[in-house]
Amino acid sequence: MVVDFYKKLLTILKDETRLVLMVVIANEGSSPGRKGFKMLVTKNQMFGTIGGGIMEHKMVELAESLLDKPNFEPFIKHQIHDKSAPKDQSGMICSGQQTIAFYDINTDFIPTVAQIILEENSCISYTNFGISVNDEATQTPEWLFKEKNSLTQxxxxxxxxxxxxxxxxxxxxxxxxxxxxxxxxxxxxxxxxxxxxxxxxxxxxxxxxxxxxxxxxxxxxxxxxxxxxxxxxxxxxxxxxxxxxxxxxxxxxxxxxxxxxxxxxxxxxxxxxxxxxxxxxxxxxxxxxxxxxxxxxxxxxxxxx
Missing domain, CATH: 3.40.50.720 (NAD(P)-binding Rossmann-like Domain)
Incomplete structure (x- = not known):
């Protein structure tokens, strides 16, 4: 569930102060990573999944390398699960494809996490501008994925x-x-x-x-x-x-x-x-x-x- 993931993220962020958050914002076909799948990576630990396999391993390595560098702006990586694809090959052969957004998360993000946890059924937006909750967009984003912080079942x-x-x-x-x-x-x-x-x-x-x-x-x-x-x-x-x-x-x-x-x-x-x-x-x-x-x-x- 969305809330459970962000509760874990909050705990880890308080300890580590910085992490890379990966979010699957789109998928097609039999992609192992579905919209809304999330994974966080720090210098010392990982949590969640974006689909597993060699594709996830490569994305984790990329996230780890980003932590050795200064802060970065949100970006996306397109992955095609077909070795015949001319580019963006994931290394997997299950067909389908997925798009993963990368976010540089530090302690400034804590108020947003708290809002996600506390405001049931709120709308979380993932764009190239960042991650926001119940936010009315004033600019047109290059990409957009929205999910509900659903009520606990x-x-x-x-x-x-x-x-x-x-x-x-x-x-x-x-x-x-x-x-x-x-x-x-x-x-x-x-x-x-x-x-x-x-x-x-x-x-x-x-x-x-x-x-x-x-x-x-x-x-x-x-x-x-x-x-x-x-x-x-x-x-x-x-x-x-x-x-x-x-x-x-x-x-x-x-x-x-x-x-x-x-x-x-x-x-x-x-x-x-x-x-x-x-x-x-x-x-x-x-x-x-x-x-x-x-x-x-x-x-x-x-x-x-």
Whole structure:
């Protein structure tokens, strides 16, 4: 996520005082580096990626060489991933191409970083004039890439069992903010879950009071059984979430949905529930189920990018 990268940049910048920031501002085809990929290079460390491989290695060497020289103005490097290209060859053969902007960053940039971190959903502009936030351009830039400092994507996992623990571990590596809820006290798998930001023991009869609504909220229902799933879904069906999914067999889901429809719940509301949850990869083990659910959340998160 954008904020996480800039938080790391801020920490490193305070220690190192100067770094080179590389930002992929354009890409075409099957380029390994996509728009918005970022990497920073200092005299002592690196963080992030612009696509990897020999291309990234060359760009890192260039960034390191820039740190031996006086300050430089922003510039771009075009890289074509095709050895038959007459110029700008990246050394890779995956086809496609990408453009990387280079920025000389010092402690004067700290206020801008703070603004990026603090102002959710702000617009960051990368041009030949520099990096700015929510800035109305007074000059026409030679190049321009804009990205949103998107709202943090929050996942509420309702069910602290073995699958909830496995899913938390997978999602903790994928830029989601994680919250775990269960109605059982002293649940060993919940106590062992150190991957989430918050853990709560709640009454499922009032589950709606413990979840915010919004386009940055994902709800994953994997409670102890049919009865609790039924309690939960009845209280959340009419809420506004980015995603809502439920773990369970096709037979259980069919029965539950038929009962909801018979009790007057709207068909369109029922249809928005992803159930059985996850991408169909014929998953059997706890870890496979967790991966299939994580893949579906990524699919939903990235569908409009």
């Amino acid at each position: 929050k996942v509420y996992i309702i069910g602290g069992g073995h699958v909830g623990l496995a899913l938390s571990e997978v999602l903790s590596k994928l830029d989601f903010e994680l919250h775990l809820l269960d109605h059982r006290e002293n649940l060993n798998t919940m106590e062992a879950n150190d991957f989430v930001q918050t853990k709560q023991v709640v009454d499922f009869e009032t589950i709606e009071n413990h979840l915010p609504e919004g386009e940055d909220v994902y709800v994953v229902i994997m409670s102890f059984g049919y009865r609790t799933d039924d309690i939960i879904i009845r209280r959340l069906l009419d809420k506004n979430f980015k995603y809502i999914g439920m773990l369970g067999s096709a037979t259980k889901i069919e029965t539950l949905f038929k009962n909801l429809e018979a009790d007057g719940f709207d068909k369109d509301q029922i249809a928005k529930v992803h159930a059985p949850i996850g991408i169909d990869i014929k998953s059997e083990t706890t870890q496979e189920i967790a991966i299939s659910i994580a893949a579906q959340l990524i699919q939903i998160r990235n569908q409009n990018r």
